[in-house]
Amino acid sequence: MTDLSLPTALQAPSPRRKKALANRFTPWFFLAPFLTVFAAFFVAPVGYALYLSLFIKKRGGFGPARQAFGGLTNYVRAFQDSEFLQSLLHILLFMVIQVPLMLLAATALALILDGVKNGFAGRFFRTAFYLPYTLPSVIAGLLWGYLYSKNLSPFNQITGLKTDFLASGILLFSIGNIVTWTWTGYNMITLYAALQNVPGELYEAARIDGASNWDLTRYVKLPLLRPALTLSAIFSVIGTMQIFSEPFVLRPLGYVPDNITPNTYLYLVVARDGNFSYGAALAVLLAVFTFILSGFFLRSVQGES
């Protein structure tokens, strides 16, 4: 490799400089398509949201509101907005309960699938568990909305109970159920794929050492799943912060609090109350909060290992 560059170094200075210049631009040239799209669809909107969040509405009398520069007013308002702060608490509660349950179920399913040697059964269940994820979350919400209906729900008809799954007290858990139903299969596939990458020699070695099936699972498979599990957990934490469709689709069916998740609250601030600037500030705060949360999680996982 190095001897190939030697002749270049021996050449006359002017073409060398030209070449060096070209070398410097080459990566940018190849990066340009990505950077253009990245700037247009990521950096620019984020920048615009930041800019927008600095404005407030000024009113006088009955006329339309004026946009005026307000500095950090919207951010100060957000930290005093008990509805918004509560929405963060709602989603934290949701996360603490739903994410571990879902990952536990996904891991169990992945291990079972990995253990099933029958090709057809394996393929069938893999597809079956994954299917819910292929439904758009709006459709899933509508379907579950019907299953949750107080008088028509098959659960209530079978059990003879009159459980109102949409009652405001248990609504968050009902939504958790929909999310779990949708995403368990998805996470299972990630974990299952990770298990497929485990070299066969490891299992052979364990077998020779006299490991039982349980030992194999506990001391070989689970530790090897750790990186994939961490990844799934991070994605789930980020995904949880973004929950919107499920509660939103359930709104026409009964009372769903405006602030059941941060995103529904943010959406209503913008779409219903027309306060785009405050919505932008909330979105920025939510992004920062998600960033901190996933960073915190990653740090604690890495610290352990």
Next chain:
Amino acid sequence: MSYAQPPRLLKKTALLLSLALVASTALAADPAFPKAPTDKVQLEVWSWVPGLDKTAAEFTKQYPNITVKITNLGGGPQTYTKLRTAIEAKSGAPDVAQIEYGFLPAFADTGGLVDLSKYGASDFKKYFVPWTWGQVSPDGQAVYAIPQDTGPFAMVYREDLLKKYGIATPKTWDEYAKAAATVNTKSAGKVKLGNFYTTFAPWFMAMAWADGGQFFKRDGDGWVQTLNNASAKKVLNYWYALIKKGQIGTLQAFTADYWNAAGAGSVASNFEAAWGPGGYAGSLKDKSAGLWRVAPLPQWKAGGKVASGNWGGSSNVVTTQSKNKEAATLFSLWLNLSQTAITANWNNGGLFPASDAGLALPALDDKTKNPSKFFGGQNISAVYAEASRGVNVNFQWAPWFPAVNDNFNKQMDKMIKGQFTPDQALDAWQAETLAGAKKEGFTVK
């Protein structure tokens, strides 16, 4: 002659001429519309009225210079989100859009609506049912929209069930409460006389509206909000007492649960706006068909004129982004005042007209068609027309009503759970939304 409408001064002569020359151009009962533009223009219209494209084609027949592109957005909150975003983005808004009365001030507040009085809309005030004009022109000067359809309130009920339980159609709220008790006893709690919608503030507000309740008022340079007014308290306490006794249900409006109960005969009556019966016919189909009837809203005092409130109904606005504001105004007026359009809107979308002359159109009482057919061939439009004329004209909305609308659900949830009395629920509704409106910068007491 051109298809353009004659100027107002020459109305009579032109009308005779047009009748003699092209009888289909202008029907005798239609008012004289403003002049059409001489250039070719295209209008974009956002609406949720079914079959509006066919009605618009009729318009183009009469005004060949104006073609109309209809986008049906299906209605609901998402429709408003789209419009709000287009107004905020200062591009992409249609020429004409459909907005419900309650949401009109919120859109006027964006500054994205044209004051149609500049385009002669005020001259057409006299053709509309009086209360509707107060909805589109709250200060009596600026006109933010042309009234389209209305939702005056009346009672729908199962004639067979009331007969079965030996109840005469209730004419007062006292009689209604007694009937609720009778149905409850005689059906062993299986049938409820009525239903209270806990997530539809406008339904509840229409009840208080009928009693003269006022929720928002303009006062000097600011607003006054009184969600906990005396009428609201009276109405809510009345319903809560019936709910507590188990005589009235709390099924959610427009859900499978509700239609199932209504079709199966476990709800004997309800209070619906003029556009409601169409929904009953469409959702229940042959279940309980022919068994329903419509009666005027029960009154707090026996005798006298029937007072009613309004739930829903909509109007047509012209946006400031429109490049053809005259043509857009003309279309909005024609769509809601011409017999052709009113008849089509009723037949296709069940729009109960805001036009005063429209209330008497024979199409509204076609016994061979729904909703009249579903209601046993009764002339239900006559009941609703009487209701519309009894709607209090001074009722106003505020720009922050969308938030008020949603906050109602929160307070009702607490009331139904027993955490709040009706009075406390209304006080909380008032306090929370007042604080919210102040945060949004409104001058409001």
